[in-house]
Amino acid sequence: MSTFETKKYPSIDEQVICAKHRSGLKIKLIPKKFSSGCAAFGTRYGGKDSVFKLEGEKEFTVMPEGVAHYLEHKMFENEDGSDTFEKFGRYGTYANAYTSHDVTCYHFTSTNHFTDNLRILLDYVSHPYYTKENVDKEQGIIGQEIKMGDDNPSRALYYMLLNSLYESNPVKTKVVGTVESIAQITPELLYKCYNTFYNLSNMRLCVSADTTMEEILGVCDEVLKDQPEKKIIRRSFVEKDEVNSKYSEKKMSVSKPIFIAGIKDNFYSDDYNEMTRRSIVSDLLMTVLFGQSGDFYQEVYESGLINDFGYGANYSDAYGFCDLSGKTSEPEKAYEKIVECLKDAKNILKAEDFNRCKIASIASLVKSCDAVGIAQAEFRSTIFGGEIFDTLEMYRNVTFDEVVNLADELFQENHLTLNVVKPLKD
């Protein structure tokens, strides 16, 4: 019998029930009183994980780019020829999946028969069926998905940024791969990846619904077989402190230049709490400097120098960076303005602004707890060993000094890069 633990968060009326199924799968339930329920089931395996081995194996296996994503598409095939979408479709359930740099997640949102939907989810993800025919058929579909991405200037810019930031970090690998790399994919390769990464000890199930843990464990009992734990070793890499390239540009059909500047943070940690804390401090730092209540934003907006200005702090167990992006007819000038602000950060940062941004960030998190699909956000936290609601307390604990110190550490010339997509005709 599995035992559960309930973590309570009374200030936001939330709780998380945690359990470990005998199969080795760890499960989280966020009870919600909505008509819709959501479940997310997935693995810590994404676009960046193309070189790996299991503990005990001698050699690393090297996979072509895009395998994790290809595999995700092929999970929807079943040996008896039945259609997974059709099975969910009977209940009017919305089902989908995504692959990112570091995770693959299969999810559904339903308004009835939650338990039956959960059974379908666990069943199809735990039964791979790859044949030469069904693998080949996907070439055309994913080929068009790749082409669709090629027509998207923001996506092009994002990968330009990753290539400029990193020399060897595999996060720069294209999640969908290339037309050439996916041509090398065979059923054997997919089985190899599946058997490595879709081990239940490497997976998590998160649910946000009006249901009970007993109900969920009942479905797990029916569908999941016990699995011995497997330890995956990803090839380590050494990434230099400075950026790989200070500048890159490309021409595409856009109305005016669009840019993304990056700030490399060579801090990453396998420890979820450390990683999340870093990402929170970084997020607050960027918000105080570049948020809509700051001078920088107002100046570039009013002068019309930058449109659609945005910023972000992106952290995972194997990468960390901040980005600033927008459209501008003068990319160099916009970048100069950004660098000026970064250099002057110590003078610009004020405790009053920090405190206000902190209140707003915490409130924004509380607001997001209303989402039916919070199971998906919880999945991202829990797959790295954390708990989404703990983030609130972490935000509360961040001090102004930490933010100031991070500015010192991060904002150095050799951490910065500019990437621009320019119109075909200047």
Add this chain to the structure above:
Amino acid sequence: MTRRKKISDGIYLNYIEDNRFKVNAVSIKFMLPIQTEKNTSRALIFPVITRGTVHYPTEKELNKTLELLYCSSLNYSHSKIGDMTLDTLNSVFLRDKYIQDDTDVETGVMKILEDVILHPLLENNTFKTDTVKTEVKQLADSERASINNKGRYAINRCIRNMLSEDPFGYPANGTVEDIEKTTSEQIYEQYIYMLSHARIEIFIAGVVDFDRHFKFYKDIFSQIDRQYEEKTVVTPITDHVTEVKKVREKDDVAQGKMVIGFRSFCSNKDDYEDYAPYVVGLNIFGSGSTSKLFNNVREKMSLCYYCSSFSVYEKGLMFVQSGVAMENEEKAYNAILDQLENMKKGDITEGEIENAKSDAISETVATFDYLQGIISWCFEKILVGKPFDSQLYIDSINRVTKEQIVEKFKKVELDTYYFLYGGESK
């Protein structure tokens, strides 16, 4: 529980009480009959006003206040709905029980809304020239940038070609030329006109004191000299197609973007008994992942990554969109029309109908798990003169028969074919 109460001619307050959320949502909708030459001025009203009001003279101060109000949001949108332009002011704010101190967030948000509606910052009886200049430039840039999102761009081009004579076909923001010649006086004139002539529907969803809000809005709008005349909101297209339009345009795209426009002769104004069969049919044809378009054009023929249908219900229009390789243009087009033909011939299984019904019902039920979803539902019902109760709609969905679906789809007429292609195409 829902309440709807008249504030004055053409102004109503709608309250949907729901205590499942941590936030309350307010949405104030202003509708005026489309006058294409006024589209731009109307599009600029809220961008200009939210840049400064009497009590919050700069956008920075306004944003700071919103942050201190626990990240309350204030945003606006401008669009077309049926024969009207629709300008909406939205705010979402935390409920008192989730606020850690004695900040009165709700009152704070009400003050801001009042200021934005009644007390914009003026200079010589019109909006400030500098502010208008900035917003004109921002909007023109954003209109130019519509080329960056190829899929969306293709849809807009198709609609424009399809409805060259209908006011609905004209861009909601006007053209770049319209935007660049817009003056402060024109925007101010439309602001005054909107307050005096618009149909105004105010929605509050969450938990508030209805009487307090009723009095608040009554006080606001009693300060305005109203000259409201009731106008039709939804007039779907009822003319038959006399000549199919074919438009192919060149751009630097790696993948062709196909959009096919049809007249459906069915709108959300129709009785549920007429409307529900079309919704179920549309789902079977192309709007779900068990749809004919998905299963055939993508899964069986591997021609694309996405191929789906959607409707502009107010106008009685149906569209199919897909991203396909240039060399597969004809093949994809034929495959899409073949599936439409199958709908008309009644090549539809009971299983498809059951799935589509579950899907349509599920979507309706799920709408009520989001405050914005609840507001959109109620708003649409007001526009088409139907009661808020979703059970009436769900019952009609359940009664749909195959014969009704076929009868609806037999009426569908091809109107416009649009293809955005790249260099190597014929």
